[in-house]
Amino acid sequence: MxxxxxxxxxxxxxxxxxxxxxxxxxxxxxxxxxxxxxxxxxxxxxxxxxxxxxxxxxxxxxxxxxxxxxxxxxxxxxxxxxxxxxxxxxxxxxxxxxxxxxxxxxxxxxxxxxxxxxxxxxxxxxxxxxxxxxxxxxxxxxxxxxxxxxxxxxxxxxxxxxxxxxxxxxxxxxxxxxxxxxxxxxxxxxxxxxILPTPQAAPAPAPVIEEPDNGAEATNVTEAQVAAANAAAPADNAAANATETAAAAPAPAGPPPAWTVQPGGRIGFSVGNDGETISGSFSKWTAQIVMDPDHPASADIKVTIDIASASVGDAYKDGMLPGDEFFGAAAHPTATFVAKGAESTGPSRYRASGTLTVKGVSKPQTIRFTLSGKDATRRVSGSATVTRSAFGVGNGDSSKGLTPQVAVTFDFAAKRKD
Structure with missing residues (x-):
């Protein structure tokens, strides 16, 4: 044998x-x-x-x-x-x-x-x-x-x-x-x-959202992004009423108050990826805010984000985000949004047009936000739709399945400085 x-x-x-x-x-x-x-x-x-x-x-x-x-x-x-x-x-x-x-x-x-x-x-x-x-x-x-x-x-x-x-x-x-x-x-x-993914059917035509404030062309976005934008966007009649109210409002009595962002806030992002959605957030960021809610034109906003703090909750993908294909954190460790002035678009609703800088590229960007609460403490929540290709984010072969737009959301509490 x-x-x-x-x-x-x-x-x-x-x-x-x-x-x-x-x-x-x-x-x-x-x-x-x-x-x-x-x-x-x-x-x-x-x-x-x-x-x-x-x-x-x-x-x-x-x-x-x-x-x-x-x-x-x-x-x-x-x-x-x-x-x-x-x-x-x-x-x-x-x-x-x-x-x-x-x-x-x-x-x-x-x-x-x-x-x-x-x-x-x-x-x-x-x-x-x-x-x-x-x-x-x-x-x-x-x-x-x-x-x-x-x-x-x-x-x-x-x-x-x-x-x-x-x-x-x-x-x-x-x-x-x-x-x-x-x-x-x-x-x-x-x-x-x-365990191979099932073949994916051709996606239906995506809805279109227009951003007339920036003079940008209409772009296709995911349904989740459209829903977020619609939730943040004011109705036409509310905007008209807000404009009339702003015109009738008295002039500010003094300089606008400054606000301190409280711990526990969040800046998140999501992007479509071959029919799925990748969601993440930045764990490190700061914001300097000066604004009188009754006189939004007084707003002076600057948000600075530590790019290396981006995470989508997956160790593999998190390791890719700081690279040159995405955020290029080594050469450009921070992203900033700066806006001078804002406008009311409805009760407690605002829109601010400013400049977003990512990977050393600066482009006009509009954000929409709401304020809740009163007196010295306010809750701020809002959204924006960012065209990633304008900043060279997702410029390689592994990014081909990503949708052109990234939905950005933010939510935090702010306390008025004495």
Whole structure:
């Protein structure tokens, strides 16, 4: 009876085989998924590094417990040995080329193994990216060919030669395991296909919102953004009434009061992403506000945002936000909005037109906000729609699925200074 591989070697053999089947099912679909495949791409990287680790362990076991002697010589034995060597090259080369591909990409996406363990980028020049990308794809094709040859060889020995070679990789010569272990490959492949996003239907034409205050052309926005804009926008008759009220209001008795923003406020943002919505916020920002609510023309507003504090609650995406493709935080650590004066658009509703500066680019920007409360403490809530391309935010391949507009919302309490 042929000598059997160790139980450790058998376990590693079938585990790696199942994971490779999963990787092949997922990997070939990633390119066509665009932004919808982001999370799947991170899983693909994690499984790839797992295969690399298990393969290194398998090589160590091979020397710790030498494999059984060959049963066949000649060209058939040489071919079998060549296929085995090729499979090891594939199991090492595919994860390593994928690691190199990620390390040399223009957009530095952080790698966290299963969202927990950080994996550093390899110190490779950016010029090697094309080589890594082409090599990764070629190795996948070679791996499939080697896998088919390996399976064909195993079936030849078991069904034609009947030499019992296949029992080397089946504990206890169990017929049940002989069927169950190869089935793991089908399970791995099926699992990879099952978690792929369903094909997305063509989106219906998006509603249009106009911003006549800026003189900007109408732009398509998501339904959520339209709802937010409509909620913030005043009705025409309310605006007319507010204008009449403002005209009748007495002149201010003195300089407008300054306000101190209280802890607990929030500046958030959301953007469509291939039919989904990515939402986040800035955890660090300051605001200097001078304004008499009864005389909004007195407003003097400046908001400064720490760009590096942006977060969407996902470690992978948060690692991308400070990069040049998005906020370029290294060269432009802050974004600012400055407005001199505001106008009433209804009871406790206002509009301020000012200048927004992001990534060193300054553009006209309008915000709408409401005030609630009275006397020395007021609640401020409002929104704005920002065209990201005007500031070079989301200017790379990984941003193709993002909608042109970003909905910005803010909500905070302010206390009048004495």
């Amino acid at each position: 042929p000598q059997r591989y160790s139980l450790v070697a058998i376990t590693l053999h079938w585990a790696i085989a199942a994971l490779l089947a999963f990787q092949l099912a997922v990997g070939w679909a990633l390119e066509g998924l665009g932004a919808r495949g982001f999370n799947l791409y991170q899983l693909h990287k994690s499984v790839g590094i797992t295969i690399l680790t298990l393969t290194l362990a398998r090589i160590a076991v091979r020397y710790w417990k030498p494999r059984p002697a060959k049963l066949e010589g000649g060209w058939q034995g040489a071919l079998a040995s060549g296929v085995h060597v090729g499979l090891y090259i594939f199991m090492l080369g595919a994860p390593l080329s994928g690691w190199a591909l990620v390390s040399t990409a223009k957009v530095k996406v952080p790698t966290l193994i299963f969202g927990v363990l950080p994996l550093p980028h390899l110190p490779l020049p950016a010029s090697s990216h094309a080589f890594a990308e082409n090599g990764h794809g070629l190795l996948a094709l070679i791996g499939v060919a080697l896998f088919l040859l390996h399976v064909a060889g195993a079936l030849r020995h078991h069904l034609l030669m009947r030499d019992g070679l296949i029992w080397r990789m089946v504990p206890g010569r169990s017929t049940t395991l002989l069927l169950a272990l190869p089935a793991l490959l089908l399970v791995g492949f099926a699992a990879g296909r099952a």
